[in-house]
Amino acid sequence: MANNESVDKIGLHNLSPAPGSHRSRRRLGRGPGSGLGKTSGKGHKGSMARSGHGGPGGGKPHFEGGQMPITRRIPKRGFTNPFREEAQLVRLNDLVKVQGDEVTVESLLAAGLIRVGQGAPKLLANGEVSRALTVKGVRVSAGAKAKIEAAGGRIDA
Secondary structure (H helix, E strand, O other), rough: OOOOOOOOOOOHHHOOOOOOOOOOOOOOOOOOHHOOOOOOOOOOHHHHHHHOOOOOOOOOOOOOOOOHHHHHOOOOOOOOOOOOOOEEEEEHHHHHOOOOEEOOHHHHHOOOOOOOOOOOOEEEEEEEOOOOOEEEOEEEOOOHHHHHHHHEEEEEO
């Protein structure tokens, strides 16, 4: 600093709103003298008087004014398998990061190519293999298997 002023860092403890930007909240249901007692400024009955309806946040989610909602109008097709297992895809050119000549789940984790609990890893044939690798306990695509074996490596089931 040029003139030795101490400047505090901005933090949650010293933040304040800009002057004039903050209004105090409406205190509803505090008697007739407040002007917002009894029905709390919502009037009598109707959707705008009910909780969870209308207002600045919109109405009921998916409510379309009484017409049949789109989620019920369109035909339902297909099936989602709840037991589907997604594979974590690992490209062959990423195997440069693996230490040693053995590719296992542990070595892929150590190299940062896969994550824990995100599915089983699978090697894809993107890129080239520069050295002979031994693959153990990892799924391999047909193209990746051919490239690994062409480089002098092998796949152990």
